[in-house]
Amino acid sequence: MNFKAHVIMHSTPEALDLARIQFAFTVSFHIVFPALSIGLASFIAVLEGAWLKTGKPVYKELCLFWSKVFAVAFGMGVVSGVVMAYEFGTNWGGFSSFAGPVTGPLLAYEVMTAFFLEAGFLGIMLFGWNKVGPKAHFGATLMVAIGTLISTFWILASNSWMQTPQGFRIEGDHVVPVDWFAIIFNPSFPYRLAHMAIAAFIVAALVVAATGAWHLLKGRRDPAIKKMFSMSLWLLLALTPIQALVGDAHGLNTREHQPAKIAAIEGIWETEKGGTALNLFGIPDMDAETTKYAVSIPHLGSLILTHSWDGEIRGLKEFPKQDRPNSTLVFWSFRVMAGLGVLMIVMSVAAWWLHRRRKLFDARWFHRFALAMGPTGFITLLAGWVTTEAGRQPWVVYGVMRTADAVSPVTAQQVGVSLLAFVIVYTIVFGTGIYYLLKLLRHGPALPGSHTHTPESTSDGSARRPLSLPQQSIEGA
Template identity: 55%
Template structure:
């Protein structure tokens, strides 16, 4: 317990709260775009089934959006309470970037979400579709600014230090810093895949119960197209992101690969092992020769820096990065396998009635969420011991706060978050389990609740 000082506890607290928060915006990014597609299909085809699906997922979007807003507010306070020195030093750069996110993205989403959720009978269908599009665009703009700020912390450029503060010299260079394009594409695609597998699991669940359910067929079909097409693109984006990281954060790559000392020849890709930072080795290592060099340098004989080439006090913790990275990749490969299998079954005309595949899709529903967390953990923990890579060490950014104060608030966050957001997650799962078909069976047709959180009650009324 001696190692749990204020800085360590503050890191744990921020990691815990942001782990909850990141899941909701990721889901809303994908779900907002899915809602725009559904409403666009309804306007184009005039098929009521698309409007029904829009109404169904719109309720779930409302709940997710609300939980995302609530969980995100806490993070801004932590910058002041736990990380005041970091906030003071980087405020001239990060403050405007986060402010732009509020002024553009959040105001856009907040301004049109009411029309999207409750305004169908108040405005025309095309204007309502425009509101849905603007909400979807707002979620993407939000990702743009947040990832720009985070990427600058990873690859800081275009600044000068005046009186201990980082002042921007070129805003275009700050915003479009070297790692930003790769992180933005990688995160947005991850959000789309996360949403696709949730939608696919919902469709699979209802097909297992009612094989002829048309809305379930549409959900499964659209989600599997997304998995089959976007997962390979995500793998390519991840490869490019890795090459960029190797260029600007080579110590992170070395820790991820367990590359402690230079190899005499090509670097293998370690599939399994137990990294030991103290001994600077990977115990019980099992790898594929040449593959590490091929992936990271695109050459069978290529090499890249090892951890031994950096001061030991600047080493990230390879023990955790090694496995968080591999778990993220493993989940990505599983997504790819599901997507490819769906194409094969679609060609054979068996996509909707192959029960073992439907069960796989059902179990894979939440697969995107841990993949996002493992990817985020790899990115952020791999930056250690820096808050701003190569500039501000984590230990130098902490506020003058006591260990007991941080520990007390951490315990409170754990209790409240686990209670509130577990209830919220169960609530959404219940809504998904009801399915749009339950609304279709209601002689009143799809009903719009007066309040987003009354959606489950309105569905229960059909029983």
């Protein structure tokens, strides 16, 4: 199926490119904050549960500290997410009109279930320590953590339907839902949901590990630093190999439903009979229809992508030029994601080896390694989204609606001005927010023996504003 949008005034190719750049810019800023808050919400719930079970104050100290970080990340995620909702109307009116009957309800379900759940219990989680009992507070923390995962469910359901659409029919100039179960649980959804959820936990674990490494390098050896450093590394040891397996299954699913994307990711132009080589490195040339300077390993592509020695992978030349993704872009974005993923596994195994030798908290070389790996979770996350979204092109709803037909009838000047405004505002607002987050992380959990206030209490008994506690703590430090 292929839908051709009809509008009164078509946008120019320049406007389309600028609209795509603008959405890529805003969504890239947005995704890093929810990913961090999804992972931290579950981490905080585990910490609070451990405190209730053991009574050890170190868990509550960590819970209070990471709740501050979560609050800032959650707030910036909400603000950056609102902007994208407006972009659907301003820049992507064709898509909203055509696919709105499917994507609109899915996003509404996310607001009605996840966002209301998070918003309803977030205040208790952050400021209810002295207002409700410990078990009730833990329940609120669990609700926030569950809410972040429910949000992931609905957002990935909507995006996955755009990748592998089913359960609908086309009437006139828009889709009509026929089977909501088929729409939500479309062929790529389970793999993409698992991949994204695990990625969020890995992002948070790397930030926690890097924070612990920073304080270990600065000479802190108190229980809070050691505990969060150790917990994050154990989580990485468990999740990074699982993520590799989930990614492999996701690749098999993509080969079945989006073969052009796989060909572009691997830089494969010709369909090789009797086994496909894997291009480790190279420079795909879209005009020359070849991958220059390719370093290939025979049959490895078949082994990885089909799990057989002589499996066949369709080359990009089997698809019309207008239906090919940009191989140069996704070839390298995928390799950034995969390469950093291998480094994460190496880091986790090294941590296990140091733990066995009882040198985990003394190996400064490893602490520097863990600190350097802190941002790689975000880089890997963005590289993965570039791969999946750019690899879907030139379709906005794969095989159904082209991206060129989804854009609103806007001019390049209109989109360019708004893009410039976004760049300026985002740099100021989110640059300040990121700076504030780094200050929080640099300050770290409360030192042993120091008096730790709960978020709603002060020495004079007055109530604090939501963001005043982290600020006072930093300034006091």
